[in-house]
Amino acid sequence: MENLTEILNLDPNAKRKQFQKGDFLQRDGDFQASTFYVKKGLLRSYIIDSKGKEHIFMFAPTGWIIADLEALEFNEPVKLFIDCLEDSEIIIFNKDYLFNADLPKEKIVENTQLLYRRLGKLQRRVLMLMGSPAIDRYNYFLNTYPDLPNRVPQRMIATYLGITPQALSTIRGKIARSH
């Protein structure tokens, strides 16, 4: 995703900004959704459901792009909170810029490749949420984000998987006990 940096440097409206652990970049109810490129650090996006429970939609370590895709695309108010899990350097830009008419055609095609990739991953996520038990989802998580287990608390991993921290603890116990 490093080629993105180059593009982002071209966007006259892109803002580079430093954030601290705990800072919010966007919250539920905001009217204007933004797109964030993580130059360095770690973000996450999540909702809080009707019962007050947190559900992490994704983590975004260095090099990733994170946004409320639904709000962006359908011009709805933001549903996803986005905040910093570590001090982070972020580039805030307009989604449209990735497909701006000023960019050369090949760049645009390159950028759509990123969307395609994300679609593939999301497809997998849906299929796993429907068809795989929590332990398989946990193993897939470890594969997708190999270095995150050391950087984020268990309870966040649990809410990413769609289970409670207690359930994750039990699963980890089982894995450990079976060597």
Place this chain on the structure above:
Amino acid sequence: MENLTEILNLDPNAKRKQFQKGDFLQRDGDFQASTFYVKKGLLRSYIIDSKGKEHIFMFAPTGWIIADLEALEFNEPVKLFIDCLEDSEIIIFNKDYLFNADLPKEKIVENTQLLYRRLGKLQRRVLMLMGSPAIDRYNYFLNTYPDLPNRVPQRMIATYLGITPQALSTIRGKIARSH
């Protein structure tokens, strides 16, 4: 999505084909994933999990595009079955054609819009699978596919929602009883 037809007509490799209810367009294990545009009819894509259970990833009525996005993007063998729920007229084409260098830039940008839209929908699907009870997911399904309840059997709707036909039957019973 009607503008797509036009583009598809330009693709020299796109094949138009007639299928019958029950025909398979693609199955688990195929090596070459394709992309299908539904000119008329109704398709679905689904996996069969390790316990032999069916999970429908999506329905594709007239005007929709359906494919195994993960297999396409990462050049993996196909995981999703795709078959016809009704007699259908299908255009089979290469995903790359949507972003072919021969197309005018505006067309490419237009096509990425479709990807974005799909991403937004998938985000919502993930969030609902994690955070909403089956009844809410059912109502959202009714919203997304208003005319499908009359065209597809309940058991398929259930496997789309990620629950069993029995559970869906109970939910419908509750909704009916509460007027």
Place this chain on the structure above:
DNA sequence: GTGATGCATTCATCTAGATGAAGAAATGAA
């Protein structure tokens, strides 16, 4: 150091939805 706050683990319950079985209704083929 002390106290406070947050995190992980364990255990005893509880529950949404799964499973399996059976009957009723609908669909389809001959």
Place this chain on the structure above:
DNA sequence: TTCATTTCTTCATCTAGATGAATGCATCAC
């Protein structure tokens, strides 16, 4: 029409994971 197949519903269990509470550790502020 009749027979077979599939679909839908209901009910009696069962289970993965939720909930809530208690305990033991860390971490941080002061």
